[in-house]
Amino acid sequence: MESSKPHAVIVSSPGVGHLVCDLELGNRLVADQNFHVTFFVVLESQASAGESHLIQSAMAQKLLDIVVLPPVDVSGQVGPNSPIFTRLTAVMTEIRPTLRSAISDLKPSPTAIVVDAFGTPVLEVADEIHVLKYVFVTSAWPLALMLYAPILDEEVEGEYVDQKEPLRVPGCMSVRPEDLVDPLLDRTKHEYKVFLQVGSEMRGSDGVLVNTWEDLDTRTLKAIREEEGFGSVSVYAVGPLIKPAGPSASRSELLDWLDEQPIESVLYISFGSLGVLSAQQITELAWGLEMSQQRFIWVLRPPSKKDASADRGDDALNYLPEGFLSRTQKLGLVVTQWAPQSEILCHRSTGGFLSHCGWNSSLESILRGVPMIAWPLYAEQKMNATKLAEEEGVAVRPKIAPTRGLVGREEIEMMVRKVMEDQEAGKAMRARVKELKASGEKALTEGGSSFNAMSQLAEQCAMNSERQKGKGK
Known part of the structure; x- marks a missing residue:
């Protein structure tokens, strides 16, 4: 029966890059794990040409239920030149009432909500409706840095970029000051506080999905799972998820x-x-x-x-x-x-x-x-x-x-x-x-590490759904 499928809600923040891998995650959950997926697209303004193309292609495939939410105006809160981290988390905070209303109308009720790295403000909605909450991020080493940032914030004095030695991240490659992500370049800016907040919210999730695979990031994934400095969050390597090449008919x-x-x-x-x-x-x-x-x-x-x-x-x-x-x-x-x-x-x-x-x-x-x-x-x-x-x-x-x-x-x-x-x-x-x-392709096939990680995710969702039904009786 249709209603017995796990029902995941994926919320994609503005931008072609997020949309590409979020859509592919949804497609994999449907095709490989028998999920029902409702996919919410959040826009900052009218959809760009790239976003429109991706949305139309996804709708044509009919694997996902695509819902494009009205564009969000945050011009009163952040300036036009605000850093992307600040701007997009403001957009995702502002969309919460609209999203809350849209999710409450869904039948069957969702089992889990998945957001990308800019969407952690939306996790509040998952708490309100008592469903599992996951964050889907791009690469593993920057994830380790983000999860460990609250500890670095306490341990390191002065600006990170002025440090003479690379920043030590337990079990991972150390991060040279010149390689730091943009939000860590100036600790006095609001973007830095937003970065720390997102790291903390990820720690409170039911799991982080990473667009990588075990063989590509063995060392970093092991560290996040075993070193206590990362907050004991569950990590699922579910990649490599990329945009499939189009049919040869779309020649240029x-x-x-x-x-x-x-x-x-x-x-x-x-x-x-x-x-x-x-x-x-x-x-x-x-x-x-x-x-x-x-x-x-x-x-x-x-x-x-x-x-x-x-x-x-x-x-x-x-x-x-x-x-x-x-x-x-x-x-x-x-x-x-x-x-x-x-x-x-x-x-x-x-x-x-x-x-x-x-x-x-x-x-x-x-x-x-x-x-x-x-x-x-x-x-x-x-x-x-x-x-x-x-x-x-x-x-x-x-x-x-x-x-x-x-x-x-x-x-x-x-x-x-x-x-x-x-x-x-x-x-x-x-x-x-x-x-x-070859290693990445193998990870996604049945029995591969990423396929198995998604299967674990499906099991977790199914168990939680059964628990919720038991409570409802």
Whole structure:
């Protein structure tokens, strides 16, 4: 019977990145664990093109009951330039009455509520209706830092960025001050307090789901489960959950061009939906690419308007060196609109990915067997880049972090050549990333570690549902 299925509510905070992996989590719970899933989409304003595309695709699949909630206006509470952590947690706090009302109308009643890292204010609703509450986060090492942050707050004096030694996180890689997530860069700011609050709320949940798998994060997952400093929260490694590549019918000119290139010969360059470079850095990257003489697809955006040298208008092509497009027309393509990233990374001709190291993009690259040039820009990307380059050996990274200075053309040329043609280093990275690809795919199949973690989750939900029915009698 339909009503005997566990019924999970997933609440996705604004942003394409969250929507991608939250939807895939919902799809897996339905397809693999026989859940019924109601999926609430929270918007900060009107849906972006990326969000609309994802929502429409999910609705067409008919696996999930999709409910798009009215956009939330928090302009009276936070400024337009407020950090993302502050802004999105304000949105998720503001949506609670609307969500509470929508969930109360659901039949059958939900067994569990799942939120992403920005949605912990919504856990209050789960407490009110006495259902299990889970948080779904991206990567394991930043999760460890977040759970341990309340202890660091008491132990460390002064600003974390001024520490002479890396921050010690029990059982995990230590975190260098230059790799810290944005909210920890200034302890006097409100964003820091929000970060601590979210870590505390996660500790009070019934479990944290992580978009990773046991073999990729053995050390960190073991530490969170066994070291008391993390608050004894249950951790379920349920990944790698990524956006599936679209059908071949949705072809673009980029894929037609890729069809004509040699196997593993093209470098794909993208910094995510929010990542931008300075005008000067665009120039250096262009020269480095040209000097490397490697094939490429570059998704180029104009610099931020805060950049004093961004005086050439909104057309991103205006920021390329004069003559660049004509000199490189046989080597590559520059795209100023959307590009089908999943399909590009899947393509046999793609051999490298210059990436901002958002965890979704990192997992996509690994699951497609593509080594990376790590170019972190914000959020937890610096920690991801360090893990990918130093612990996993599937990426190279610049000597100076792109957030701290200009990466010159010669170094860019060297990194591109290392990934794309270096017989020793490039070959080793390619072999390692293909090992991880096989390991990640195995984790999701029946009997794999992530499949089993989701089965445990389903059992926990079923047991709680039975308990609730017993209380109701």
